[in-house]
Amino acid sequence: MLTVQPPTRHLLRAKDLIDARYREPLDVPALAAAAHMSPAHFSRAFRTAFGETPHQYLLTRRLERAAALLRSTDRGVAEICFLVGLRSVGSFTTSFGRAYGRTPTAYRAACPPAADYARIPTCMLAAYARPASSRFGEDRSTTRK
DSSP states (O other), X not given: OOOOOOHHHHHHHHHHHHHHOTTSOOOHHHHXXXXXXXXXXXXXXXXXXXXXXXXXXXXXXXXXXXXXXXXXXXXXXHHHHHHTTOOOHHHHHHHHHHHHSXXXXXHHHHSOOGGGGXXXXXXHHHHHHSOSSXXXXXXXXXXXX
16 A cells, blocks of 8 residues: 655655765755655745755755865865865855855864864873873882882
């Protein structure tokens, strides 16, 4: 027996598609097809359900990913722009400035360098944090006076 899913489930399919494939060129007809809706109905329903248009949601996901890359890598702004699926560095800079209140370069400058985020194995942290002399005696010299 065929069961009919509520429209919100169809919209979640499209939203999940945006989240998973934000780098790819996604347009309203492709997203509407994923939701099994007409493009016009899909756009209206998406905005009603999530409070923003599909295009705005996609742009927000791309800008969030770009901000994460600016904080955690040393890649260039243009490279990050293309990595997140945007096609114009100028539009990227403008959109990023509207969303974050500063240019991508200024945003990166306000964050600590990516090298500060280097992951250090826990065993190395524990060895480094160990006190120089311990009360158990393993750090003492083998010769006694």
